[in-house]
Amino acid sequence: METTTNLVEHRQVRKRSNLWDRITYHKYFYLMLLPIITWYVIFCYIPMYGLSLAFKTYDFSKGITGSPWIGIQNFRDILNDSQYVNSLMNTIIISFGKLIFHFPVPILLALLINQIARQKLKKIYQTIFTFPHFISWVVLGGIITNILGSQGVFNQIMGLFGFESMSILTDPALFRPLIYITHIWKEIGWDSIIYLAALAGINPELYEAADMDGANGLQKVLHVSWPGIKSTVAILFILTVGLMMNVSFDQIYNLYSAPVYIVGDTVDTYILRTTMSVGSNFGLLAAAGFIKSVASMFLLLFANYVVKKFGEQGLF
Structure with missing residues (x-):
């Protein structure tokens, strides 16, 4: 022994x-x-x-550790708030919309740029598509407002041709598509960089062998490029799903207004607005953030499970 x-x-x-x-x-x-x-x-x-504030009533004189415990009362109160429930649903809908409409686009862009034979032309396209990422949403929000606002350039042009003006920024039916389109335009180039890096790591002899076998461009993408980057796509899919509840706060905050709260108000913007009006109720707001964090954890675990089911290696 x-x-x-x-x-x-x-x-x-x-x-x-x-x-x-x-x-x-x-x-x-x-x-x-x-x-x-x-x-x-x-x-x-x-x-x-x-996060312990979510289970307490915050007392300024006692601080976080000394504040009294109230159990799950904050969670009951926040889930009974119709505005918070609406913001939670909007967060989920906008997040899934971005996942569906945005996530595949940088992959397609990277595959298309990779097909360009001339290196200088490839770098030019990559620079053009990447540049919008470096424009802050504060600046971009002002530009979009000047273009699509009620007195913006778009409506002035519409008026010249005798059409009625459209209030795109304040129309609930158009606000979410605007969020998706502007997000794709701004981030498509930046998000494609890692896929381009993965494509650059593929052995060129594989493409030469495909050329000798008479493969066309699409066949090379399907049988050489895609197998070479699909593990990278799987990892980034997991990370994207795990961050889904962190909807782009800067984008929405700089584009939305009261008329589109019903479709554009997210958990982050709700917390900010509520802090401005009832800033002393930190326990309630901590509960709102806690729910979002728990949802993010389950989404991450689910995405990792799905990726492993498809035969790829997950994060854990």
Whole structure:
């Protein structure tokens, strides 16, 4: 019995020793990771203790730790708020809309750019499509308002041709399509970069072999390019689904207004508006964010499960 125990302890010591040897050998890589790990610890993990506010009534004099517990009362109150329920549904609908309409587009763009033979032309197209990402939504929101607003350029042109003006920014039926279109236009180039990088890593001999077999462009995409990037697509799909509840706050906040709250108000914008009006009720707002975080966790687990079912390697 003692021999077995000593053997187990010896193996554990060897594992710890081997791990430390690997860390020491790759010490510069770990030093490069240190700033990123520090950022996540400070801004992502330490603030998590504030989630306890969802189960408390916040008292300014006692702080977060000293505030009294009230159980799940905040969750009951927030779920009875019709505005919050509406914002939660809008968040889900807009998120799924972006997943359906936006997620495949950067993949298609990367595949199309990869078919361009001339490297200079390829870089020009990539630069053109990527540039809008660097325009902030504050600036872009002002541009879109000046174009599509009630007195914007679009309606002035419509008036010149005798058509009635359209209030696109305040029309609930048009607001969500506007969100999808502007998001695609702004982010398509940036999101295609990682797919282009994956395509660049495919062995050129595979394309040469396909050419020798008489494959056309579509066949090369289906049998060479797609198999080479599908694992990357799977990982990014998991990450995208996990972040679905974090709908682009900047975009919606800079484009929406009271007439489209019914279709455009999300959990993040609801929390901001409610904070401005009832800022002292931090427990209620923490409960709203807690629900969103739990939903994000289940979506991430579900996406990872689906990807593994299709034969790809998930995140865990």
